[in-house]
Amino acid sequence: MTEERPLRADARRNRERLVEAARTVFAARGLDAPLEDIARQAGVSIGTLYNRFPTRDALIDAACADQVAATAAIAAQALSYDDAWEGFVHFVTRICDLQAADRGYRDLTGRTVRHSAQTRAALRDGYRQMLRIVRRAQRAGALRADVTLADLAFVFWGHAATVAATTGIGTHARHRHLALMLDGLRAEGAHPLPAPPLSPAEVDRALGGCD
Amino acid sequence: MTEERPLRADARRNRERLVEAARTVFAARGLDAPLEDIARQAGVSIGTLYNRFPTRDALIDAACADQVAATAAIAAQALSYDDAWEGFVHFVTRICDLQAADRGYRDLTGRTVRHSAQTRAALRDGYRQMLRIVRRAQRAGALRADVTLADLAFVFWGHAATVAATTGIGTHARHRHLALMLDGLRAEGAHPLPAPPLSPAEVDRALGGCD
DNA sequence: GCCTAACTTGAGACAACACTCAACTTATTG
DNA sequence: CAATAAGTTGAGTGTTGTCTCAAGTTAGGC
Incomplete structure (x- = not known):
């Protein structure tokens, strides 16, 4: 082709x-x-x-090739942590740092981009790694068991919105937003969720993904 | 004038x-x-x-006069709950419902609008009521003590982003996002926050408010 | 060194919106 | 039922951005 x-x-x-x-x-x-x-x-x-x-x-x-690579690198780092929860937090935090530093990266999650086959493959790889990060943190009993990879989207969409609203004001807002969200993701003190997660197909549609 | x-x-x-x-x-x-x-x-x-x-x-x-009034009405309902936490949840949930139903309402939180004196007064009233909702839930020991009215902005900015990303897919995503966020706001199992809250002045700036 | 296919260029055609104003129409009032 | 101030109209102007293409330029094989 x-x-x-x-x-x-x-x-x-x-x-x-x-x-x-x-x-x-x-x-x-x-x-x-x-x-x-x-x-x-x-x-x-x-x-x-x-x-x-x-x-x-x-x-x-x-x-965006660089950013895709950077994301993969962050995921790899996350998996190298001894503590699964710390690895999970590292991953989420670093991704959010990228969002804060680069408006293009932020936009990427909210827009339908027709990516090349190469990028699509890299993204698929990234998802696989993210899945491992999530599963590992759940197995360790730190991340609540009723969440899915798809639920991370809320963290990123939400954080991106806070960054958009508070750029030029300071970083404390986004750090707080993230901390609150992370507390909501802990297994400790989790209350049952009221609705099923986004299916992988729905995530694809929501990310504007590869339809 | x-x-x-x-x-x-x-x-x-x-x-x-x-x-x-x-x-x-x-x-x-x-x-x-x-x-x-x-x-x-x-x-x-x-x-x-x-x-x-x-x-x-x-x-x-x-x-937006109607929506401002609707918001105030929701706040009043919230304060009429016997259970302070239930009232708080009611408030947040209904606001998010408005966000889901009305793209204009959603945009309102992310944009600088030069409002009339009348609207500004209504908004100020609304904030006062929201403050009471928050304080009451904290006094009841249900809402974590280290959050501020300003932190509600994260809930609304974040939820709006999820709505934007998932309109046409279903409501389960936004319900989940909100539930996770609410779990993060519970006093039970709260971990210390890493940064100070937005000051009222910063919130004004971030809301694009009345500068 | 010359030839040609591969590139570059930027003026211009289009499209979407914001915003204005001179010419017309209509509500009001005495 | 004038007279007129208040209001409406929509074609026109300006702006910002996308995308094209005919004319000119250049790399690189022979």
Whole structure:
């Protein structure tokens, strides 16, 4: 499907510059930032941007590769903790730090992006790791048994909203939000949940995922 | 300040229609909905809309009067519960129901609206009541003692985000999100919070409030 | 060094919205 | 039933952003 015709040297260089510029601009102004701004930042014309990336999603996909990798790295770190709950907290906390540092990353969870097969595979891997983090913390009796990987979405959607509302005010708000949410996820003192979790298919739809 | 010159009969009628149309359109499509759509829905020209409401905020302010009243009513109900925690849960739950039913209401918490003096007074009253709900639940030992009225913002911002992500999928997601958050707010099994709460001034800024 | 396919360029066509104003219409009042 | 102040109208202007394409430029094989 991806006809891998090699790019000419200048085209490749421009592609790099565009991805780099996209990272910067997306991080600062979100995934809806004007494409012209990205082209300008890359020192390239808008036409070239469209030559390299025919759709916004293609550019987003290229620009988010780093973040997907970073997410996987965080998950790996989490699994290396001796204490399962500490590992879980590490994972959630670091992801939230990424959200706070990068508006594009934040937007990613709330938007339907048509990702490349490569990114989709990486994401699937990430989910698998996250599943292990969750299961391990549950087996240790620290994370409440009635939650699902899907319930982590609430943590991330919620935290992203608090970051959006409080950027420029300080980090204490988001730290508190997260701490409260984590207390709600502890097995200790958990009250029965009133509704079933999102099914994997529903999560996909909600993430705007790979439909 | 508000020169209360009485409107002509047709102008008053149009004003009513516009407010009604705004309620409908804002509820369905959010506070950023095109003003032309509202004018059309009201059966009135765009010029008339601008005659009646010189700014979008003026229209939002007029359209949200009902919701502000509804919020106050919910708070009053909450205070009438015998059980303080049940009252607290009632309040939070009903507000979240409003969020789920009305996209405009959801947007309201995340946007800077220049409200009329009247609305501002109503909001201040609402906060006072919310403060009583929180204090009462804390005095009863059910709500953790280290949270503040300001921390409720996390519940509402977070829930709104989950609603945004899962509209069209079902209500179970938001119910779960809320239940987890409520478990995090219980005094029972609370772990110390890592950061100070938002000060009232910071909340105002974050709500985009009355700066 | 020349040729050609591969790239780049940026002006311009489109589209969506906000907002204005001169020309018309209508409610009110004496 | 004027006279007129108050109100309505919608075409027009400005802005911001997306996306295209004909004309010009350049990399790289021969």
